[in-house]
Amino acid sequence: MPITQRIPHLHAVVLAGGSGTRFWPLSRELAPKQFVSIFGGVSLITQAVLRVSEMTADGGIHVLTNEHLLDELRNHLKSQRGIEGIAIDYLAEPTPRNTAAAIALAAAYLLRTDPDAVMIVLPSDHLLEDGERWARTMRVAAGLADEGLLVTLGLTPSYPETGYGYIRMGAELPEHAEDGVVGHEVAAFIEKPDRATAETFLATGEYLWNSGMLVARADAVIGELEAAGAGDIARTAREIAARPSTSWTTDDARAAFAALPSIPFDKAALEISKHVAVVPADLEWSDVGSLLALQAVTKSDERGNTLSGNVVDVDSRDTIVYSADRLVATLGLKDTIVVDTADATLVASKDRAQDVRLIVDALRVLGAREIVESRSSLRPWGSWTMLVKGEGFQVKTIDVLPGHRLSLQSHSHRSEHWIVVEGTARVTIDNAAFDVSANESKYIPLGAVHRLENPGIEPLRIVEVAVGDYLGEDDIVRYEDDWSR
Amino acid sequence: MPITQRIPHLHAVVLAGGSGTRFWPLSRELAPKQFVSIFGGVSLITQAVLRVSEMTADGGIHVLTNEHLLDELRNHLKSQRGIEGIAIDYLAEPTPRNTAAAIALAAAYLLRTDPDAVMIVLPSDHLLEDGERWARTMRVAAGLADEGLLVTLGLTPSYPETGYGYIRMGAELPEHAEDGVVGHEVAAFIEKPDRATAETFLATGEYLWNSGMLVARADAVIGELEAAGAGDIARTAREIAARPSTSWTTDDARAAFAALPSIPFDKAALEISKHVAVVPADLEWSDVGSLLALQAVTKSDERGNTLSGNVVDVDSRDTIVYSADRLVATLGLKDTIVVDTADATLVASKDRAQDVRLIVDALRVLGAREIVESRSSLRPWGSWTMLVKGEGFQVKTIDVLPGHRLSLQSHSHRSEHWIVVEGTARVTIDNAAFDVSANESKYIPLGAVHRLENPGIEPLRIVEVAVGDYLGEDDIVRYEDDWSR
Numbered sequence: 028m029p030i031t032q033r034i035p036h037l038h039a040v041v042l043a044g045g046s047g048t049r050f051w052p053l054s055r056e057l058a059p060k061q062f063v064s065i066f067g068g069v070s071l072i073t074q075a076v077l078r079v080s081e082m083t084a085d086g087g088i089h090v091l092t093n094e095h096l097l098d099e100l101r102n103h104l105k106s107q108r109g110i111e112g113i114a115i116d117y118l119a120e121p122t123p124r125n126t127a128a129a130i131a132l133a134a135a136y137l138l139r140t141d142p143d144a145v146m147i148v149l150p151s152d153h154l155l156e157d158g159e160r161w162a163r164t165m166r167v168a169a170g171l172a173d174e175g176l177l178v179t180l181g182l183t184p185s186y187p188e189t190g191y192g193y194i195r196m197g198a199e200l201p202e203h204a205e206d207g208v209v210g211h212e213v214a215a216f217i218e219k220p221d222r223a224t225a226e227t228f229l230a231t232g233e234y235l236w237n238s239g240m241l242v243a244r245a246d247a248v249i250g251e252l253e254a255a256g257a258g259d260i261a262r263t264a265r266e267i268a269a270r271p272s273t274s275w276t277t278d279d280a281r282a283a284f285a286a287l288p289s290i291p292f293d294k295a296a297l298e299i300s301k302h303v304a305v306v307p308a309d310l311e312w313s314d315v316g317s318l319l320a321l322q323a324v325t326k327s328d329e330r331g332n333t334l335s336g337n338v339v340d341v342d343s344r345d346t347i348v349y350s351a352d353r354l355v356a357t358l359g360l361k362d363t364i365v366v367d368t369a370d371a372t373l374v375a376s377k378d379r380a381q382d383v384r385l386i387v388d389a390l391r392v393l394g395a396r397e398i399v400e401s402r403s404s405l406r407p408w409g410s411w412t413m414l415v416k417g418e419g420f421q422v423k424t425i426d427v428l429p430g431h432r433l434s435l436q437s438h439s440h441r442s443e444h445w446i447v448v449e450g451t452a453r454v455t456i457d458n459a460a461f462d463v464s465a466n467e468s469k470y471i472p473l474g475a476v477h478r479l480e481n482p483g484i485e486p487l488r489i490v491e492v493a494v495g496d497y498l499g500e501d502d503i504v505r506y507e508d509d510w511s512r
Numbered sequence: 513m514p515i516t517q518r519i520p521h522l523h524a525v526v527l528a529g530g531s532g533t534r535f536w537p538l539s540r541e542l543a544p545k546q547f548v549s550i551f552g553g554v555s556l557i558t559q560a561v562l563r564v565s566e567m568t569a570d571g572g573i574h575v576l577t578n579e580h581l582l583d584e585l586r587n588h589l590k591s592q593r594g595i596e597g598i599a600i601d602y603l604a605e606p607t608p609r610n611t612a613a614a615i616a617l618a619a620a621y622l623l624r625t626d627p628d629a630v631m632i633v634l635p636s637d638h639l640l641e642d643g644e645r646w647a648r649t650m651r652v653a654a655g656l657a658d659e660g661l662l663v664t665l666g667l668t669p670s671y672p673e674t675g676y677g678y679i680r681m682g683a684e685l686p687e688h689a690e691d692g693v694v695g696h697e698v699a700a701f702i703e704k705p706d707r708a709t710a711e712t713f714l715a716t717g718e719y720l721w722n723s724g725m726l727v728a729r730a731d732a733v734i735g736e737l738e739a740a741g742a743g744d745i746a747r748t749a750r751e752i753a754a755r756p757s758t759s760w761t762t763d764d765a766r767a768a769f770a771a772l773p774s775i776p777f778d779k780a781a782l783e784i785s786k787h788v789a790v791v792p793a794d795l796e797w798s799d800v801g802s803l804l805a806l807q808a809v810t811k812s813d814e815r816g817n818t819l820s821g822n823v824v825d826v827d828s829r830d831t832i833v834y835s836a837d838r839l840v841a842t843l844g845l846k847d848t849i850v851v852d853t854a855d856a857t858l859v860a861s862k863d864r865a866q867d868v869r870l871i872v873d874a875l876r877v878l879g880a881r882e883i884v885e886s887r888s889s890l891r892p893w894g895s896w897t898m899l900v901k902g903e904g905f906q907v908k909t910i911d912v913l914p915g916h917r918l919s920l921q922s923h924s925h926r927s928e929h930w931i932v933v934e935g936t937a938r939v940t941i942d943n944a945a946f947d948v949s950a951n952e953s954k955y956i957p958l959g960a961v962h963r964l965e966n967p968g969i970e971p972l973r974i975v976e977v978a979v980g981d982y983l984g985e986d987d988i989v990r991y992e993d994d995w996s997r
Binding site: 051052339341342353354355356357358359360361363365367370371372373374375376378379382383385386389390393395397414415417418419420422424442444446448449465466468470488490492494 | 536537824826827838839840841842843844845846848850852855856857858859860861863864867868870871874875878880882899900902903904905907909927929931933934950951953955973975977979
């Protein structure tokens, strides 16, 4: 039985942009932090979707990302377990333009179909406790929001963090209170404090971390932006939202959006509006702000080490080691982070965890493909993993989801040998179709028009050995494609 | 033109044991430190062979190792460039029993065919300057040795090392002196000194590092062992040496050898004998004693870092990073060593470089295959590299040397798909033979008696996709094998 009930008119807007720089090499440009599946088995964005999927209205889950990531995000969520059957509305904003513009666009979009829409805006790159306490917090916030307030969720601080904004709670708002969860007026929004100030905040018990989670009626979002002097944002958002969402990334829409001020919603509306509230959320939470968050993956040992995966340590202290697969051995380290993935390893001093972007910057200068994607690449039909790029040949495994197929295609510079190792493939070569079972193979000559399909209900995996003088992904002519690529 | 001349009766005995523990993950049990090819492009043992190959008598290069490593060593040297055409006599001692027994066995062995044999005993796991200075040093040492002296090479110390033994030079031995290289009597052998003592040694200029390199007549080796009271070692060495070297590892030979005292030749003879000399060798030298030796692979940068391979660093200091292939990024490290290989990564504090064996010990307890061999494995016919072990399948590349072939074999649990990606293979399947060119493939059904051969003069590379319920290397029946396996 679901522990939560649907809240009428509730829509979740999951913000899913991100550059993949702070969590590298676990995150990449085409697989930013919210795609990382190391916390609890599924990715952070999957967790965000699951967190709201039982309380939103029908068709009420919207994921807002940028054009660049839209396909990746779709492929990613398709690859995740536990969210099959959850309808997700994918939206690409015209161009990244900070949260005021993004939230306004989402609000205007929801108002087109539901004038009473209540939206919860959720970042997708944090860890947050799920369950009954979360549901109760949401009900209280949604109740206050429905009265027209912009409601933020404030997190009970557990230490004097200087990297977050704080909210000072004002008087209680007993309406909608439920079992210890009660909303408050907002006495003040406070920018990132210094350490001493943060300690004072913690001591008084009157301050909360500003979580960036917003619950509000969509019309209130637009109205409060207008009242706060950000009418341009509201207007442009309405103009763009009036189009089909597939037309949001046309040149004129992009230009209009790009002309808006790049400003957070907090600054544009929340801190100016008189109609705000905060609901204290006493929830386990982590912003996964740097690789230090890997400490949450597993329990630390008696010397303060957090070792996850295929790791052997001798005499290290206060060190974080994460290995996806390969063996990592550590000896006598102190305050160090080691993150190992199939194609790249990062070793950093713990006190430089915030500076991982400097590595990504350096790699970008070098044109290193390791910042763009890992050895594996998600596709609408499944995924592939590069095993080796050799002189004149390369080897991949290719996984095709049941009922899916790759495009009908040909190559000018390579032949392909396909060996089925799991499931049964339907292989089309120049108008002839073959069913190829596990331990059987097919040869695709250079120039042949071919297609790989998984017609079954079980997974299909093949090993592809490509042979040719040029092996780039761009040597492809597509004749037919289920995804119009 | 060779810069050196052959020295009559000179035999090199290259000692090539080693456990592969101190240089892990670059070294493995089946590929110890002397196999590592990162210094100057070829392995340390190849360098040792090349160092003596132009001065030894015909058939005068003998490599002495243990039974366990004999095939690996042969395969290794076959895979190395630059030593093709050099005849190497491979010897396996009955069981590892320290250098007195090993050197005695080699001496007795040489005496069987050359009563006037002069032997140079060389470790194979160090870096040593080659060229004219080395040749001159050797000529002086061989001249003194031929007069019956046990001659050690002493290295001019460059800093007050406390981990080596020292030799105090006595009076000059002007015979055989050549262009500044002159032998000396040995005034004293000194055990590893403390730091203050080592500094004094350095200041006087009378002390040399004991290099472990010995030059002596084979009969003098045996005679001085006997005179020093180690007659049991001499006697057993002669008994075992009387057999064909392929019979040195029988049970009785092993038992006899194991019964000998485990003692270094220095202790058993050199330090007791009255007939010793030392030749100061002012040569560039490194004992490659730990991963700190990686500092010799490339020049250090202005922050004291030595970065080799696919490495990107931001703000590290005095750090050593070596990557064989994959991308390694380092951020803000200090005094750290990072060594990355295809299947394992080590990250260690520099001051723990001597303790890498603790990692190997820990991995041994876990039964980790990464201490035994890397993802690649040398074979008498070439090599293979594992690309992936999946559920019910695995993929390898297989390289076959020109003119070589694998055994005629069959498997009970796997079928194999062979795709030739370079060269031309001759494939035998159940008595039928096929020539398979690049971009062609063959299927080897489960149970089929098959063979892979490279009949050409160019390299052959295939990709093998094996499919089956059990994929261990031990699922093999060999019907014919060029190497009698």
